[in-house]
Amino acid sequence: MESVLLQFPLQGTPLSCERYGQGHINRTYLVVTDSGRRYIFQQLSRTAFHNIPALMENVAAVTDFLSKKTEDPRACLHLIPTRKGQTYYLDPAGEYWRVYDFVEDSICLQTPESPEDFYQSAVAFGSFQRLLLDFPASRLHETIPNFHNTPDRYRIFHEVLAADPLGRAAAVQAEIDFALAREQEAGTLQRMRETGELPLRVTHNDTKLNNVMLDVKTRQALCVIDLDTVMPGLVAYDFGDSIRFGASTGAEDEKNLDRIEMSLPLYQRYLEGFVPACGSLSRREIETLPLGAKLMTLECGLRFLTDYLDGDHYFHIARPEHNLDRTRTQFKLVTNMEAKWDRMRQIAESFLP
Ligand code: ADP
Numbered sequence: 001m002e003s004v005l006l007q008f009p010l011q012g013t014p015l016s017c018e019r020y021g022q023g024h025i026n027r028t029y030l031v032v033t034d035s036g037r038r039y040i041f042q043q044l045s046r047t048a049f050h051n052i053p054a055l056m057e058n059v060a061a062v063t064d065f066l067s068k069k070t071e072d073p074r075a076c077l078h079l080i081p082t083r084k085g086q087t088y089y090l091d092p093a094g095e096y097w098r099v100y101d102f103v104e105d106s107i108c109l110q111t112p113e114s115p116e117d118f119y120q121s122a123v124a125f126g127s128f129q130r131l132l133l134d135f136p137a138s139r140l141h142e143t144i145p146n147f148h149n150t151p152d153r154y155r156i157f158h159e160v161l162a163a164d165p166l167g168r169a170a171a172v173q174a175e176i177d178f179a180l181a182r183e184q185e186a187g188t189l190q191r192m193r194e195t196g197e198l199p200l201r202v203t204h205n206d207t208k209l210n211n212v213m214l215d216v217k218t219r220q221a222l223c224v225i226d227l228d229t230v231m232p233g234l235v236a237y238d239f240g241d242s243i244r245f246g247a248s249t250g251a252e253d254e255k256n257l258d259r260i261e262m263s264l265p266l267y268q269r270y271l272e273g274f275v276p277a278c279g280s281l282s283r284r285e286i287e288t289l290p291l292g293a294k295l296m297t298l299e300c301g302l303r304f305l306t307d308y309l310d311g312d313h314y315f316h317i318a319r320p321e322h323n324l325d326r327t328r329t330q331f332k333l334v335t336n337m338e339a340k341w342d343r344m345r346q347i348a349e350s351f352l353p
């Protein structure tokens with residue numbers, strides 16, 4: 001790894017390089033140098049991303065575009081190009097690496113410590129979308145095709161289920177049945193996207209609370225990180241994925257499902273930050289936000305279940321049944337949203353112009 005780091009013109013000599021953060025996809029390291037500078041050093045996932053040069057073109061284009069809209073260096077990610085001026089380094093083993101400035105004096109939360117933290121994350125993701133309204137979307141590569149195409153996620157699920165490579169399906173029939181019972185409804189957003197009923201925007205597509213940085217002192221939103229999935233999408237994806245993760249009363253991998261609920265006060269607080277920050281959502285877009293929450297949660301649970309059945313190749317796991325535990329929290333959240341559905345819709349409608 002040292003020889004890889006040497007490819008990047010860091011300030012000072014690296015003193016340490018340790019695994020960092022709670023991302024499920026890339027291998028992230030914190031590098032500290034003798035000058036006191038800190039960097040985020042990442043090995044990109046080749047399982048998740050099949051065209052990393054294209055992905056890095058997206059990241060470079062988006063960070064460049066955003067940096068021109070702000071004076072504050074902490075308001076957007078900053079890539080450190082290699083000594084040869086490339087946005088990534090491809091090592092002789094075929095692995096892709098990149099370096100970002102560490103966003104200093106910031107915090108990255110796994111769970112909101114107060115409703116205000118969640119509100120701030122909503123401001124960050126809403127503003128991100130507004131700032132990209134005039135980004136030339138045709139420049140973006142689709143880094144993961146069909147990322148939030150839920151029917152396509154079901155297609156893959158059916159394939160893996162039929163193959164059942166580890167013989168795990170029999171023991172998780174309840175979870176399989178849960179997913180199958182909702183397959184028809186799961187295609188609703190995709191159908192609205194295809195008919196043009198909902199507009200395409202440049203969306204982040206992975207709006208977990210741990211993909212946003214807050215200022216450690218003021219706890220105000222600083223910037224959005226993890227730009228690997230910035231692609232054209234629906235606003236409901238970004239809203240929904242944030243609710244899935246941050247409005248849950250428990251962790252994504254909580255084993256005790258009694259602790260998992262979708263908090264309506266947090267849901268409302270997120271809307272208060274997100275809708276105004278986005279700037280210009282249509283009535284139809286606002287009406288579909290609750291559906292985004294339910295379907296992004298269902299889709300994510302389905303992805304965890306698919307990966308569990310497939311032998312845990314996609315999401316990093318720290319214990320054997322980690323993806324199954326994650327599936328169960330997501331499906332518990334879906335059940336809870338179904339129970340709270342009328343309230344979720346009423347609250348969203350109170351934000352209609
Ligand atoms: P993954 O795709 O695996 O989720 P991320 O890019 O989200 O990878 O990085 C994982 C974690 O590393 C983040 O949740 C955050 O805690 C931390 N992180 C990433 N980039 C930065 C940065 N520039 N400054 C500070 N922390 C960062």
Ligand code: GN1
Nearest residue numbers: 023024025048206208211226229300
């Ligand atoms: C992954 O990369 P990370 O950990 O921020 C995944 C998201 C899932 C999320 C579930 C590229 O996000 O789609 O919703 O895990 N990212 C990718 O926690 O697949």
Ligand code: MG
Nearest residue numbers: 023210211226
């Ligand atoms: Mg991340």
